[in-house]
Amino acid sequence: MNRHAKSPTFLLFIATALIFACSAARADGLIPPDTPLGPVAQIPGSTGYIAPDYDARRAALHSVYLAPIEIFLAPDSPYKGIEPTQMAALTAAFTDILRENVLQNANVVDTPQPDSMVVQIALTDVRLTKRSFRPRDITPVGIVIDGVKRVAGVSKVSLQTMTVQALGVSPDGETLLFAINNPPLPGDAGPEPVRLDEVPGVLGAKAERLKSVFLAIREHH
Template sequence: MKISIDPRFNASFLSAMQTTRAQLKMRAAWLLACAALTLALIAQPGVARAGYLIPDSVQLTPVAQFPGTTGYMAPDYAAQRARLHSVYLAPIEVFLSPDSPYKGIDPDQMAQVTRTFAQILTQEVMKDMTVVDSPRPDSLILQIALTDVRLEKEGFRLRNLTPVGVAINGVKRVAGVSKISFKTMTVQAIGASGDNETLLFAINNPPRPDDVPESVRLDEIPRALAAKAQNLKAAFEAIRDAH
């Protein structure tokens, strides 16, 4: 038995199929664009997905005054350091933990974090040192990284759609309040001589084991970095004094 089909149905069906195919193509293109953007963020220098600054071959030992902190200092550190008359601070790196709840931070925002940390270190920790813009044979090469970084981002909430929620979010944006927070962060540092790249010291300074992780918003990060810088300085002095 032959069934006749209304031509109008054929036209409507074909139109729907074409629309569906177009939507699928748009979705595929959107997914590819997102993947490309993610790869671009991962590839940004100074923003790595995982890893650490201090090589596994460096023998770190506990620092008694700072539970959880470990360090290394060359046996001839004092003699080596006496030959170095300037300090070069290499670009600070950031290593995101593989299990970071959020990984999509804007590279420009992360660059601002590292610039802020470099400024704090230069002005507060190394203020009595001769800091140079490029390494010299008589320079102490200082490499610093923020490792084990876990980020969080405030999720969407239905109350954000209410007039009050919209108004509050508007005020926060004007005030520069960020939705991105740092949940955990470890500071690692390596010091080497500029002439022969001899490792002089290494420090792994994570939060204390009994510290409760506290989220720090991106706009509040300078205060947290200032504390990290002072902790790093104190840990270095403890290692040096015990050497």
């Protein structure tokens, strides 16, 4: 292997190239519009793509790098004021779930290596709502209740919809190994939005469904 391949400059180049190639200039999702996605019969509503030579390419890659998860708010989201700390908490929770439940058998590395398959995940079509002001909020009791909720981490912001998208790319970012678009099933979110602090409880099911889609497209490619 080229002795320069493991240099910090080389790894920085890879990371920069991936960020540019896979997320710049797209404000609504992770998957490029020209990706040849096809329906996944076993998982209604989901679409996917896997490279014809995926198994051979994957055999040559000995680690997996899970890139920072991205969030794409839907243009028509009723609320767009999600705070950076809230986004960080949401993506950190999903990262932990993916590592524990989806990539538990993979050699996951903290920085991309020359032999890493880079996996990118995005939460797209995210629609949020925020509880509207109530007259009780300015009463002494309401102020106390709000204070207790803030301390307990109870959020006024709720999630209405969320699609999970995933890409697996080669170490140089030039070869697409797989792509998955995994929207919720009809009725998945239920009649009521999910409070943002409760969303981590929903992400486990999202991770399992993402895994099921990947296994389905790999089995039938």
